[in-house]
Amino acid sequence: MESNEIELRYWAALAVVREAGERAADHYRRRHELDVERKGTQDLVSEADRACEDMIVGALKRLFPQDGFLGEERGVQNKDAKTVWIIDPIDGTANFLRGIPFWCVSLGLLAQGEFAIGVIYNPITDELYAARQGHGASLNGRRIEVSKVKKLDEARLAIGFSYRRPVAPHAEAVKALLDAHCEYSRLGSGALGLALTADGRLDGYWEAHINVWDVAAGLCIVKEAGGSVNDFLGEDGLRKGNAVLASTPRLYAPLKSLLKVSSPAEC
Missing domain, CATH: 3.40.190.80 (D-Maltodextrin-Binding Protein; domain 2)
Known part of the structure; x- marks a missing residue:
């Protein structure tokens, strides 16, 4: 995939994840009204997870109809695509449903066998982490780096x-x-x-x-x-x-x- 195609997807991902986070935050404020199901031991899913994943997939599919999707809740779509969006609409669902403000929307892009884009948004703290391959990582537009700890x-x-x-x-x-x-x-x-x-x-x-x-x-x-x-x-x-x-x-x-x-x- 050409670098300009990755860049287009990067800017789209930033906008889509922020919108999904805002929608998820609205569900979070009304979490006691949500329908919740149990997928496994200590593994829950709510209607908010599915709604946010559907919103992300719908928005990206309109922009990049040839791309594939792999979501936690809806599985694989367009399975033969070479470029795949990987979605966790609410990572930390147990925290989300308990009212613990440590959860996020996570969206990655797999292109040519590598994770080429990553965007993570915590709407409670309004922290948007983002990266694209070869261009460094940022938090709300500020460059970030791992710690210097050695021991x-x-x-x-x-x-x-x-x-x-x-x-x-x-x-x-x-x-x-x-x-x-x-x-x-x-x-x-x-x-x-x-x-x-x-x-x-x-x-x-x-x-x-x-x-x-x-x-x-x-x-x-x-x-x-x-x-x-x-x-x-x-x-x-x-x-x-x-x-x-x-x-x-x-x-x-x-x-x-x-x-x-x-x-x-x-x-």
């Missing part, structure tokens, strides 16, 4: 957990972090954990298994902010999900070893 005993890592994986290895990983005097937080949104890593407020994000719609945007943003990220798309990560590790460059190798992340790093 585990000075670091704070965000982590996630899914009941798709056993509890014991996760507990062992937490123990390994604490034994290394590395602090951690579990915040409930992988996308925002990656965004905060890109902005240097956290020093990394790890989860043993996560789906692509949770990380497509965030991995692009971290990488463009100067961070190191694992090869999430390896071993069919697009379809099956994968482990995710993103951090400052100097922390990547020790964290990869400590947390037993097997996939190789991208520079």
Whole structure:
């Protein structure tokens, strides 16, 4: 895909994600009225998730009808497309439904096998994180970079957990972090954990298994902010999900070893 085509999609993504965030925030203020379903253990979905995904897909499909879409709630559309938008309409739905103001809209673009665009918006704080390949990362238009932390005993890592994986290895990983005097937080949104890593407020994000719609945007943003990220798309990560590790460059190798992340790093 030509750079001007990526740029057009980048500016469209900024506008669409902001609008979707505003709509999601309206649902958030009326969350007690929402219909909610259970998809799995500690895994909820509401009518707000579906409405926001439909809004994003509809807007982008009008502008780029040849593109494909992979959304958390609606699945794949135009499956043979070479350029695919990857959507999490509300990442952190459990927080959203409990009235905890730590959730976001996440939109990534996969082009030529790489995450070429990432946009994450937290409408509660009005923070819009964005990146496109080769052009750096920003927060509300201000350039951002990962932190300068080099030692585990000075670091704070965000982590996630899914009941798709056993509890014991996760507990062992937490123990390994604490034994290394590395602090951690579990915040409930992988996308925002990656965004905060890109902005240097956290020093990394790890989860043993996560789906692509949770990380497509965030991995692009971290990488463009100067961070190191694992090869999430390896071993069919697009379809099956994968482990995710993103951090400052100097922390990547020790964290990869400590947390037993097997996939190789991208520079």
